[in-house]
Amino acid sequence: MILLLILAGGVVFGLYMAWNIGANDVANAMGTSVGSRALTLAQALLVAAVFEFVGSVLVGGHVTETVKNGILKFERMPGTESFMVAMLAALLGAGLWLQIASWKGLPVSTTHSIVGGVAGAGAAVAGWQSVDWQLVVGIGVVWVLSPLFGGLLAFALFRFVARVVLQSRTPRVRVRRIAPGLAGIVFLVLCLSVIYKGLKNLHLNLPLRHALPLAAAAGLAGGLGCAWVVRRRSPALAANGPFGYVERQFRWLQVVTACYVAFAHGANDVANAVGPLAGIWASYRYGEVARQAAVPVWILALGGFGIVFGLATWGYRVIETIGRRITELTPSRGFSAEFAAATTVLLCSKLGIPISTTHTLVGCVIGVGLARGLAALDVRIVRDIVAAWIVTLPATFALAALVAALLRWALL
């Protein structure tokens, strides 16, 4: 009975976390596309809903595994119930902290909150030693590295776009030539991330020698599709200054990267909501702390649903607000930042490392700015992010530990 109660609590608070992600975090990923007018609000919602869900279900398993059974050491757990309580407490603690942060207006990351929460709750029920500190520190290092890596990638990408297209003698011809290639790369990466070491229970676990040709075919198809779209519009029609046509073509590419970002975001962030839930479910289902049990598709789908629900009920407003604010970001810049961010996040998703999409995107936008892509960036936000970053781990650790102690006292 108590176990069922914990499971129900896990479902409810997992959904709440997913809702929170959809309501707040998705907006950062989609806002850049709306701001550059590559997508209308309605189109952005559709893209986000579809690709967040698909990303969650198809690639969300890797990071979910890490949250579920990477951070805590199972052999140190006193029992199944304690583990379930810890996971529920992690969800509650992280959710509580996110609530406090949004009251205070802090740019807090959902990812950081849940990692701190799991560690804190685990330490409360099974002692300091039960947390895999090496892994937590490793994740922390990637939190610092991911915005830097993304920024570097965005810098290089925008310099490439500037050199090859914007600063060439024939930008209109050049953009038609490189757009299909860039789109093809996105399709290749997306396809590869799904079918190479994909979900076992959807039979998507192909070896590289099968996955690569398949992904290459998808990339080629995507590239050809893009070439067709790009060629339909004659550059002779363009009158809006020398770059009107070029930026309009980049909008097509940005539609592609918007899907890419939503996919990557879903793949990484769904774990923040359903990672603990997957742990609770496995313990409930198998009656023991089951390390090997794969994350069931329905749990990922539940998380994906929660994200889409958050998007539909609240997130669209945030997307609109951000989109109205980000008007300086033209499609060529937006494309560079989104491509770099999505690639970084998806890479970490496949490696099973939970990272903050928002922080990565901030790094990428700054990278474009450093490449002389943006007229003005207000880097004050970086200080806020670092500050929020430093307080989040201890705060969620303490909150989740407190909740875990209370739950254990009340339930067990």
Place this chain on the structure above:
Amino acid sequence: MRTIGPLFGRSPFGPLKQHMEKVAETWAHLRPFFEAFLAGRGERCREIRKIVLKLEHEADLVKNDIRDHLPRSLFLMVDRRDLLALLHEQDSLADLCEDIVVVASLREQLSLPETLQPGLLRIVDQALDACAAARELIGQLDGLVEASFGGPEAERVLEMIRRIGQLEYEVDKSIYSFARELFRHEETLGPVALMLWQKILQLLGDLANRAEGIGDDLRLMLYR
């Protein structure tokens, strides 16, 4: 709100263009002013002087607004100091217009021999040509931002900057020959009038110099 919205600062280039338009409104009154002045229409001159003073003040307000929105945390596409220097040059064009109409109205009935009048108007026109070229330059900023300050777009702007230098040189030449002519009338004009005309000439020369300065500041941004 946990959003990346605050990351995007306001671009200073749009307001910079606005400021230039305000400054251009100011200098647009110089030619009518000198026409009225040489024709001895004191009433009209007073009217224009008032308008110029008001426009110069409005340009100051735009300038201050731009400065207020350039916090140090703002990471700009161009060096912040170059941008402020450019703004300063632009603003001094309005200041000079103001100085010119003020100096010209210091003394009742400051006159110029009939034969010298076309020469003066020519200098005014040439100085304003340099100003207009600087304004055209600022109009290229949008394109430069889009092209990330490089490529053929930048080369075109560099060519325009070289042209302003040429225009400024023309103004200097005209001023020199005009001044020599002016001093031939030393006796009839008298020392005070001579001094005032000398001052006006110097200010007109400055106008062209500052227009050239705008080009120089932009060149610094391009070669960063």
